[in-house]
Amino acid sequence: MSSRRRIRLRLALRNLSRQKRRSALSGSAMLLAMALLVFSRAIADGGHEEWIDAGVRMGDGHVSVQAPEYRTRRSLEYRLSPDVRAAVQDALRAPAISNRVVASAPRLTVQGLASSSQAALPVAVMGVDPELERSFSRLDEKLEEGRWLKPDDRLQAYVGARLASRLKLKEGSRFVLTAQDASGEITGQMVRVAGTFRSGIPEMDEGLLQIPLATAQEWLGVPGSVTSEAILLRDSRDTRPALRDLRSALAGWSDDAAVLGWRESMPELNAALRMDDWADYVFHLVLFVIAATAIVNTILMSVMYRTREFGVLRALGLERGEVGRVVFIEGMILTAISGVVGMALGAAVVWGFFRNGLDFSALWDMELEAAGVVIDPVIIPAFHWNQILLSLISILAIGSLSSVYPAWRATRIDVAEAMKFEE
Amino acid sequence: MSAGANGSDVSTGRVRALGTPAVRTQGLWKVYEHDGIRVEAVRDVSLTIEQGEFVVLAGPSGSGKTTLLNVVGGLTRPSDGKVWIDGTDITALSERELARLRLEKLGFVFQAYNLLPVLTALENAEFTLLLRDVPPEERRERVEKLFERIGMTGLEDRRPGKLSGGQQQRVAVARAVVAEPSLVLADEPTANLDTATSTSLIDLMAELNREFGTTFVFATHDTRLMERARRVIRLVDGAIVDDTRRA
Ligand SMILES: Nc1ncnc2c1ncn2[C@@H]1O[C@H](COP(=O)(O)OP(=O)(O)O)[C@@H](O)[C@H]1O
Ligand SMILES: [Mg+2]
Numbered sequence: 001m002s003s004r005r006r007i008r009l010r011l012a013l014r015n016l017s018r019q020k021r022r023s024a025l026s027g028s029a030m031l032l033a034m035a036l037l038v039f040s041r042a043i044a045d046g047g048h049e050e051w052i053d054a055g056v057r058m059g060d061g062h063v064s065v066q067a068p069e070y071r072t073r074r075s076l077e078y079r080l081s082p083d084v085r086a087a088v089q090d091a092l093r094a095p096a097i098s099n100r101v102v103a104s105a106p107r108l109t110v111q112g113l114a115s116s117s118q119a120a121l122p123v124a125v126m127g128v129d130p131e132l133e134r135s136f137s138r139l140d141e142k143l144e145e146g147r148w149l150k151p152d153d154r155l156q157a158y159v160g161a162r163l164a165s166r167l168k169l170k171e172g173s174r175f176v177l178t179a180q181d182a183s184g185e186i187t188g189q190m191v192r193v194a195g196t197f198r199s200g201i202p203e204m205d206e207g208l209l210q211i212p213l214a215t216a217q218e219w220l221g222v223p224g225s226v227t228s229e230a231i232l233l234r235d236s237r238d239t240r241p242a243l244r245d246l247r248s249a250l251a252g253w254s255d256d257a258a259v260l261g262w263r264e265s266m267p268e269l270n271a272a273l274r275m276d277d278w279a280d281y282v283f284h285l286v287l288f289v290i291a292a293t294a295i296v297n298t299i300l301m302s303v304m305y306r307t308r309e310f311g312v313l314r315a316l317g318l319e320r321g322e323v324g325r326v327v328f329i330e331g332m333i334l335t336a337i338s339g340v341v342g343m344a345l346g347a348a349v350v351w352g353f354f355r356n357g358l359d360f361s362a363l364w365d366m367e368l369e370a371a372g373v374v375i376d377p378v379i380i381p382a383f384h385w386n387q388i389l390l391s392l393i394s395i396l397a398i399g400s401l402s403s404v405y406p407a408w409r410a411t412r413i414d415v416a417e418a419m420k421f422e423e
Numbered sequence: 424m425s426a427g428a429n430g431s432d433v434s435t436g437r438v439r440a441l442g443t444p445a446v447r448t449q450g451l452w453k454v455y456e457h458d459g460i461r462v463e464a465v466r467d468v469s470l471t472i473e474q475g476e477f478v479v480l481a482g483p484s485g486s487g488k489t490t491l492l493n494v495v496g497g498l499t500r501p502s503d504g505k506v507w508i509d510g511t512d513i514t515a516l517s518e519r520e521l522a523r524l525r526l527e528k529l530g531f532v533f534q535a536y537n538l539l540p541v542l543t544a545l546e547n548a549e550f551t552l553l554l555r556d557v558p559p560e561e562r563r564e565r566v567e568k569l570f571e572r573i574g575m576t577g578l579e580d581r582r583p584g585k586l587s588g589g590q591q592q593r594v595a596v597a598r599a600v601v602a603e604p605s606l607v608l609a610d611e612p613t614a615n616l617d618t619a620t621s622t623s624l625i626d627l628m629a630e631l632n633r634e635f636g637t638t639f640v641f642a643t644h645d646t647r648l649m650e651r652a653r654r655v656i657r658l659v660d661g662a663i664v665d666d667t668r669r670a
Contacts, residue, residue: 003556014541308536315498315533316598317526317554319519416490416499421534421611 008322011313012329015302022298027338029294030398033287034342035349037391042350042381043358044280048273050376052236052262057137058199060265061105061230062239063246068258070227071265076110076182082224084256091249092231100238105129105136106226108216112179114159114209116167123163124208125177127216127226136232139197139210146171146195153212156194160205164196171195177211182221189219236262237384288394291335292402299331299406310410311418324411331403332396339395343388350381357381443510445606445638446472446495451504453490453661464490465501466661474605475636477629479649482658488642489610491658495640496529496608497521509605526554530599530637532609537595538583544590545570545579548597555602569597573627589620593627600631606638613645625651 016023056062065088067078080088085106092101108127113120130149134140140148144161157177159169169175173193181187191211198205217223233242239261246259263270303310310323357378453465464487472478480488493499495506497513505514509528513521530551531537538547545566552562570576573593583591592612599607609628613621625648632639641648649655657665 003553007550007553011539011541018541309539312533312537312539314522315496315525315531316551317522319522416493419493419498419533419610420489421536421614 004322008326009329011326012333015306015326015330016334019302022302023334026294026298027334027341030291030335030338030395031342031345033291034339034391034395035346036287037284037394038343038346038388039350040280040283041387041391042347042383043354043379044276045384045387046382047379048276049236049382050379051273052269054376055266055269056230056232056236056262058139058201058204059230059269060228060260060262061136062233062236062262063231063242064260064265065229065231065246065250065257066227066260067256068254071258071260074109074111076180076220076222076227079108079182079222079225079227080229080257084253085224085226085229087250087253088229088257091246094245094249097242097245097249100233100235100242101231102234103132103136103232105132105230105232106213107133107228107230108213108220108222108226109228110179110216110220112177114163114167114175114177116169116173116175118168119166121163121166122207123177125179125216126208126210127213128210129213133210136230139199142197142199144196144198146193148195149210149212150194153194154215155189155191155211157191157209157211159193159196159209160207161196161198162202162205163207163209164193166206169193169196177219179220181219187219187221189215191215239263284394288398292398295331295335295398295402296405298334299327299403300409302330303327303406303410307413307418310413311415314413314415315419320411323413324407327410328400328403328407331406332399335399335402336395339398340392343391343395347383350383354381443474444471444507445474445476445509446470446640447507448495449505449507451491451494451506452502453487453494453499454502463661465494468504468661468663470656470663470666472606472638472640474638475632476638476640476654477632477652478638478640478654478656479652480640480642480656480658481644481649483644486658487661488658490661492608492610492640492642496531497525526551527602528605530602530604530607532592532595532599532607532612534611535588535591535615537598538591540583543580543582544575544586544594547583547594548601550598551602557602565601566597569601572631573597587620589616589624592616592620592624596624596628596631600635600637603635604637606640608640610642611645612641613643613648618647621645621647 052062065080067080070078092098092104106129110125112123112125114123128149130151130153134148139158149156149158164170167175171193174190175193176188176190178186178188213226217225231242233239243259243261250257250259313323313326314320357380360377360379447470449469451465451468452463455462455464466487468491480491482488490499494501495508497506497508497516501514505512507513508524511524513524516524538544539550542550548569549562549566552565557565567576570579573596575590575593575597578586578590583594586594596612599609612628613624616624628639629651631637641652643649654666654668656663
């Protein structure tokens with residue numbers, strides 16, 4: 001460090017500590033802003049992770065493999081053949097992918113009609129592997145009556161509670177499913193209610209039922225085939241690399257298999273999260289503007305009040321720009337220290353008090369459903385590195401934005417004017 | 424009388440050339456215009472101050488002493504005319520070059536509040552040495568010697584706020600001379616001091632002038648200081664009306 005730079009740094013530091021009260025006061029605005037930022041980010045990131053997790057478990061996973069046309073056509077014609085499924089399983093076993101994967105579940109979904117003696121209603125019929133599905137969607141935990149499917153079940157169905165009540169079905173009741181099979185023929189299948197579930201999501205409770213995968217395949221004439229392989233990842237932030245790896249592993253099957261991320265397969269959830277993020281950013285911007293105003297104010301006041309000092313510095317041989325830099329460094333140091341302390345404080349509060357989750361159930365007295373997902377009122381905060389990095393960058397941005405104007409003012413001081421002695 | 428150009432050549436060399444005046448001005452004007460009101464603060468001043476002089480610019484309040492001093496020190500640009508410091512035409516210098524010249528050739532003492540409040544007495548005194556990258560040992564040695572000389576030993580670590588007005592002015596003088604500039608410009612340095620304190624400050628500056636040959640130019644209406652000067656230049660309404668040397 002050159003000695004002139006050292007002098008400027010010394011002057012800046014000494015000035016900050018000379019005006020301890022003022023520095024502390026304006027620093028505290030920054031400190032609070034950053035603490036709030038870290039706190040709200042940790043809650044938002046934790047909440048979003050839970051929201052995504054709940055969404056992808058009920059839906060198609062973080063990543064799903066389907067026939068390319070299935071997404072738009074939803075027809076059995078577009079399904080994954082046993083060969084493609086084997087290739088998918090192979091790809092999932094590759095180390096780079098498997099260490100990100102928590103579970104995968106095969107599903108054969110068709111649109112059909114459920115008919116009881118009382119009524120006939122449109123439904124989504126999902127053929128599932130009971131064991132794999134249970135650890136995936138955890139729909140067994142939403143049981144209302146009866147039981148979840150067992151591996152050796154054949155003609156049992158797990159039915160949305162609203163659907164069951166509309167069809168006047170009880171545990172053990174028989175009803176008929178009809179749908180188009182692989183060859184386009186309408187075909188029926190009689191099943192029996194094993195249990196009913198209430199997920200809290202109206203679309204599911206009114207229109208979904210699950211039957212064993214083997215039963216569905218046999219009924220619809222597609223042995224060994226599924227319409228999608230849903231894959232659950234350790235963390236939603238693994239989606240991008242998992243997509244990339246799976247796509248390259250399945251590059252040879254691109255005519256038969258498309259790999260979709262949750263943002264594509266659940267656009268509603270994606271949009272809801274983006275909205276929530278934007279709301280957060282607006283909130284952060286308000287925090288930043290408040291903090292920056294406090295800092296600009298303090299530094300500017302201190303510049304006005306030190307006109308004579310800057311005059312002395314100039315008379316002694318400092319250049320205009322150097323005087324400006326002293327002020328700029330002051331602002332940056334004030335912002336950086338209070339900002340980082342604020343971040344630490346926010347993190348400490350989150351970690352110290354809410355590490356095991358922040359219970360919002362008092363605020364939301366009913367079940368909260370949004371974008372097809374039921375949100376758990378207990379949010380486990382999460383610290384994401386990119387958010388921490390973003391916070392640090394914001395500190396630098398606030399610091400330089402709020403210091404540049406006072407610094408410029410300091411360079412504009414007229415030495416002769418500043419040195420005038422007022423009685 | 425030595426007002427006016429003395430004909431010596433302009434030396435641009437950095438080394439103080441023998442015979443080069445410490446200050447020379449030629450047809451210097453400073454005119455302020457605010458809202459149509461025109462103030463001629465300095466009017467056609469041409470003067471030469473030799474190395475080692477101890478000069479007072481005297482005159483009533485508003486006669487242009489401060490303005491002239493500021494123009495000579497490169498703190499204010501003249502409206503017309505030229506200023507040479509140690510042979511360098513400072514009216515031709517850029518802002519940056521002027522800052523450098525102030526650092527290398529000039530020392531300033533103002534009426535009051537000369538010191539940087541956040542630095543200790545010692546740090547204030549050595550400030551220009553720091554700016555000039557003088558190594559620490561040499562810095563300490565020079566400043567300690569000066570502190571002894573100005574009777575400030577033991578007060579090195581005090582902040583200006585904890586020093587009396589006289590002590591502050593002594594430190595300001597020490598800071599002005601520590602880097603051995605060719606010229607010290609002092610604007611009313613004794614105006615805020617009581618008689619005893621001003622007398623001892625004047626003694627100090629006179630001794631430094633004798634010992635180191637540092638040129639001192641004062642703007643003052645303090646008669647004690649005028650009595651000690653070997654040359655008194657009188658200003659009235661921005662113009663020189665009298666320039667008297669004594670033995
Ligand atoms: N920045 C300025 N703008 C306008 N007039 C000024 C300015 N500075 C000084 N003056 C005027 O110039 C004249 C000389 O002022 P100054 O040099 O301060 O005198 P002195 O130091 O002898 O009291 C005064 O009339 C003063 O009002
Ligand atoms: Mg004056």
